[in-house]
Amino acid sequence: MTNEEIEKKIDSYSNNPSKMWELINFYINKSKREGNDEALFYGYRYASMSSSYPVNLKYADSALITAQKSKVKKILLDAYLSRGNINMAEEFYQKALTDILIANRLSQEYGNTYIFNKTIYIIAQNKIYLGQYEDAKKELLVCLKYFKDNLKNKTSLGRNYQMYYIYSLMSLIDTNTKLGQFSGNEALLREAFDYLKKNNLSQYVPYFITSEGITAYHLKDYKTAISKFSEALKLYNDQWEHNTEIFYLGLSYWQIGKRSLAIKYLDEIDKHYNKTKKLDPQFRPAYEILIKYYHSKGDTEKQLEYINKLMVLDRSYEKNYKYLYQRIVKEYDTEKLVAEKNRIENTLQNQRSFFITVFSLLMLGFLVFGFRIYREKQNYKKRFEEILSQQDTIRSKEEKPREDLTDNFSKEKFDYDFYNKIPGLNPIFVENILTQLEIFENENKFLNPQLSQKLLSEELGTNSTYFSKIINTYKGKTFTLYINDLRLDYIIDQLRHDVKYINMDVKELAFIAGFSSTENFSDNFRRKFDLKPSVFIKMMKEKL
Numbered sequence: 001m002t003n004e005e006i007e008k009k010i011d012s013y014s015n016n017p018s019k020m021w022e023l024i025n026f027y028i029n030k031s032k033r034e035g036n037d038e039a040l041f042y043g044y045r046y047a048s049m050s051s052s053y054p055v056n057l058k059y060a061d062s063a064l065i066t067a068q069k070s071k072v073k074k075i076l077l078d079a080y081l082s083r084g085n086i087n088m089a090e091e092f093y094q095k096a097l098t099d100i101l102i103a104n105r106l107s108q109e110y111g112n113t114y115i116f117n118k119t120i121y122i123i124a125q126n127k128i129y130l131g132q133y134e135d136a137k138k139e140l141l142v143c144l145k146y147f148k149d150n151l152k153n154k155t156s157l158g159r160n161y162q163m164y165y166i167y168s169l170m171s172l173i174d175t176n177t178k179l180g181q182f183s184g185n186e187a188l189l190r191e192a193f194d195y196l197k198k199n200n201l202s203q204y205v206p207y208f209i210t211s212e213g214i215t216a217y218h219l220k221d222y223k224t225a226i227s228k229f230s231e232a233l234k235l236y237n238d239q240w241e242h243n244t245e246i247f248y249l250g251l252s253y254w255q256i257g258k259r260s261l262a263i264k265y266l267d268e269i270d271k272h273y274n275k276t277k278k279l280d281p282q283f284r285p286a287y288e289i290l291i292k293y294y295h296s297k298g299d300t301e302k303q304l305e306y307i308n309k310l311m312v313l314d315r316s317y318e319k320n321y322k323y324l325y326q327r328i329v330k331e332y333d334t335e336k337l338v339a340e341k342n343r344i345e346n347t348l349q350n351q352r353s354f355f356i357t358v359f360s361l362l363m364l365g366f367l368v369f370g371f372r373i374y375r376e377k378q379n380y381k382k383r384f385e386e387i388l389s390q391q392d393t394i395r396s397k398e399e400k401p402r403e404d405l406t407d408n409f410s411k412e413k414f415d416y417d418f419y420n421k422i423p424g425l426n427p428i429f430v431e432n433i434l435t436q437l438e439i440f441e442n443e444n445k446f447l448n449p450q451l452s453q454k455l456l457s458e459e460l461g462t463n464s465t466y467f468s469k470i471i472n473t474y475k476g477k478t479f480t481l482y483i484n485d486l487r488l489d490y491i492i493d494q495l496r497h498d499v500k501y502i503n504m505d506v507k508e509l510a511f512i513a514g515f516s517s518t519e520n521f522s523d524n525f526r527r528k529f530d531l532k533p534s535v536f537i538k539m540m541k542e543k544l
Helices: 003-012 017-034 037-049 055-070 073-089 093-110 113-130 133-149 161-179 183-198 202-218 222-235 243-255 259-276 285-296 300-320 334-411 427-442 453-459 464-474 479-497 506-513 518-529 533-543
Strands: none
Touching: 003 017, 003 037, 017 037, 037 055, 037 073, 055 073, 073 093, 073 113, 093 113, 113 133, 113 161, 133 161, 161 183, 161 202, 183 202, 202 222, 202 243, 222 243, 243 259, 243 285, 259 285, 259 300, 285 300, 300 334, 334 479, 334 533, 427 464, 453 464, 453 479, 464 479, 479 506, 479 518, 479 533, 506 518, 506 533, 518 533
């Protein structure tokens, strides 16, 4: 694989960092083995462009040392230019300008028009930083023409006319927007989209869609702006944060009155600042809006937090962007921020005294509440023990009647008075129904979720009216309560004697017991036992 092929491969993996770094390291090691300083320079340059601070500057320094060692003029120029780019990205503007001006001077001496035009592009970026948009536009028109005119040239090692043509287009569109010259962008955007489509460069498309969105925002077409920024975010397929789209989505939603949604986006800008401790001056209005929003909500703590952050940012902007900072339109200047900060702090001081009183009352309330919780836990424990005791009694009674029944049959005795409690019903008929009910209970047929009074009465050979009277008289409750109580007693028995049930959730237990829903199960459990099923299960686990 030639070095040119390696570079093309690296470019193609811009959306796959692990693969990209694998090739970059291969490129560096291959160049070292071959003693090819020119190729090694380009390997280091790729590494510097693909890493973050401070590693990027270390690779940039290695690239410059390698270029000086090689004595190849074109890469020495590129080395200064590359390090200047990185210094500029890291906001070391004086160092960046020194490197860029060296590259500019050397490119004129060596007659390297490619590097010369790259320096013009970067000087334009520096003028944008200074707020000198008219001058920046003149520089951009020059370098854009050069890179466009050379697009058909066969790309040699280290030269990327195509990339800088696209970058120049982006920057010129952005500069026109800053100048309010939106009509000039229409032709540039058409040119960009046509070129990207023709050359299958879809990775750059969302950047220009964002440019359309910014233009729409400044023309107060907020609906279109939101659509464009949202589309761009969906199309990006890289590892970079795209704060510009997030910021303008926040501004657009704020303008159309969707303030809560706007704040969600602007909070993302704040998170980026919290993580990096850096923020481009163009995003400053995010904090002005955050301050206004939390002021309207009466949230002085948040308001003070954002005021303090904006004051820190302004000091940084004044130092690092001193020329551009003078041109920033500020709704909250330093004097207003200090006055608002002092007002909030005084308010908070008064609130502290109030909060101390409230806190004392709350502590008293918590003590009372804690005592109530303690008593409630004691009551839970008492109810738990009562439930277990009740279930033991039920089990013993269930066993005893079966023994008595055997004796009764053997002695052929019949308790006529016991079975003659319902006028109009034959005692023998009643005794037969009750015997069948006992079998029904012993075989756990009450677990059938489809069970109904009509269905069971027919199965036992009677009608619903007679059956209802027998249940009410001999079970002391309605049919529904009778069935639900049987189900609950069954579940309690399973929870006590089979550990697998302890680890089931309430929904599973309700299904096993035959209840129609979790809510129905829980309601009946509380009715019968005066305890939530979840509490009972927890106490059973503690008992194990």
